[in-house]
Amino acid sequence: xxxxxxxxxxxxxPPAAPTRxxxxxxxxxxxxxxxxxxxxxxxxxxxxDTSDGRGPPSQSAKEVEQARKEDPCKKERDxxxxxxxxxxxxxxxxxxxxxERQRLMYAKDGAGQNTAPAPxx
Numbered sequence: 001x002x003x004x005x006x007x008x009x010x011x012x013x014p015p016a017a018p019t020r021x022x023x024x025x026x027x028x029x030x031x032x033x034x035x036x037x038x039x040x041x042x043x044x045x046x047x048x049d050t051s052d053g054r055g056p057p058s059q060s061a062k063e064v065e066q067a068r069k070e071d072p073c074k075k076e077r078d079x080x081x082x083x084x085x086x087x088x089x090x091x092x093x094x095x096x097x098x099x100e101r102q103r104l105m106y107a108k109d110g111a112g113q114n115t116a117p118a119p120x121x
Contacts, residue, residue: 018085022083025083026080026083026084026085026088028083029076029079029080029082029083029084030080030084030089030092032076032079032080033045033073033076033077033079033080034092034096036072036073036076037073037096040072040073042072042073043096043097043100044096044097044100045071045077045093045096045097046064046067046068046070046071046077047064047065047067047068047071048093048094048097
């Protein structure tokens, strides 16, 4: 995998923290991947686990694999997953889904749902 990979040895030392340059590479690849998803109007990255109870039911492994194969941003995703730790990639994907939910919620509130009665004097 490269960066952030765990070794197969049974040493008890914690993994080394990523350097500033490694973190920047991760963020750059994340931004490139998410820009591609946005360009293709994809809010939820293919294969993202949304089984937190607020999204659609969790997909089967076969469905996840099929979605990942059909991802129009596969090249960008591969760079993102190569340069970011799995936990970071999972976090960034879930964060994107949360931000999209918030954007939709605020857009809905701004479209006439926010009609409170005028305050009385």
